[in-house]
């Protein structure tokens with residue numbers, strides 16, 4: 001008798017092409033060998049079915065990059081999910097009332113003032129604790145890469161780890177590990193002044209040597225001493241909550257800086273114009289010149305254990321792996337198995353066209369700025385040849401290029417561009433805005449980061465995508481160049497570029 005999806009606990013009746021084979025293969029890996037399995041599964045195979053099916057007989061934790069994908073795991077595949085604390089409201093009545101009154105704000109679990117939240121008399125009703133405990137006990141749990149890298153419970157779980165959109169794991173780990181602090185924050189939290197205002201030749205940053213590392217450690221310890229003695233009463237206030245988060249942030253960074261096995265790159269500089277989303281929410285630093293220090297690891301392999309932890313089997317799924325070697329090396333995986341599956345839709349039904357644009361490199365644009373207009377014209381001519389009601393997406397590699405393309409296409413596309421700049425909104429909300437709109441012929445112009453993978457534009461939501469630019473290492477960025485000059489760095493950079501589409 002044929003094996004059916006329901007035999008694996010899946011709620012659909014028919015297999016998609018390649019799905020059954022992929023599940024059988026992943027099951028064998030878990031049952032026999034354990035270790036690492038790279039699975040290249042094209043869009044349309046239904047990748048989420050794999051961790052779902054494995055959870056029938058294994059303790060599975062799936063990692064995703066975005067909250068919208070996490071919600072999809074919960075809604076469509078009944079995963080027990082846990083998000084970051086800031087996504088859950090605090091339900092301690094006195095605190096909620098006090099915050100509304102004093103700060104006109106709703107406290108979240110990120111503002112929790114208890115060192116051990118179980119000491120709270122509302123802990124049994126606390127939405128964050130409920131979600132966290134449920135996910136920790138569940139055999140079908142999911143969270144973000146960020147949550148997993150910060151949570152001891154998720155790291156120490158045994159069983160099967162499934163990395164969704166695994167090609168993004170390296171980038172995700174690098175950005176999660178970065179320590180970034182501004183002079184505004186130094187002032188706001190009354191921290192000791194920066195130990196450096198300038199680092200590396202021409203101020204472009206450099207690898208941290210032992211002497212510098214020691215100075216950074218002393219400075220971080222001084223910061224911790226300065227803000228470390230906040231009481232539980234301080235923590236109940238908005239300011240105290242922020243201090244507690246900063247304390248945790250510096251403490252985590254100190255762990256990284258003290259670990260001499262982790263090679264670190266440091267840069268100090270002036271913030272010209274920067275939007276950053278992180279621990280402290282979206283911060284618009286505007287155009288006034290302020291200082292920052294950024295410290296980040298050079299090798300992902302030294303921090304990848306934060307995800308893999310004690311898992312018996314790790315399955316890395318992605319629609320675009322190609323040669324898995326560069327990614328395996330980047331993540332410090334020496335021994336692995338790789339399997340790839342054919343695309344369920346024949347090539348003829350998913351055509352790829354070369355519009356014949358020149359390469360939009362920094363050098364080419366500087367030498368001949370007119371090529372941006374030439375590119376816009378080619379894009380416009382292509383769109384003009386499609387049915388007018390088709391919706392689509394144009395992706396490029398920076399916000400500046402998004403703005404340029406928008407201004408060059410605005411009049412020609414006559415009101416069809418509904419997303420065309422960040423406008424202080426997150427990528428997720430821009431994607432949602434595009435999906436929620438029913439406008440015929442709507443076009444989004446945005447950066448490839450965030451829109452490039454893992455999104456589901458069902459039906460007619462997006463009939464075409466134009467890749468107007470892909471991210472390449474910046475030859476003027478010393479960190480990018482330091483990463484390229486590592487053994488295997490250039491191969492990984494090329495691999496990343498291939499996978500960003």
Ligand code: SF4
Nearest residue numbers: 090091109112120126
């Ligand atoms: S445990 Fe913390 S976040 Fe949860 S209800 Fe109590 S005070 Fe609020």
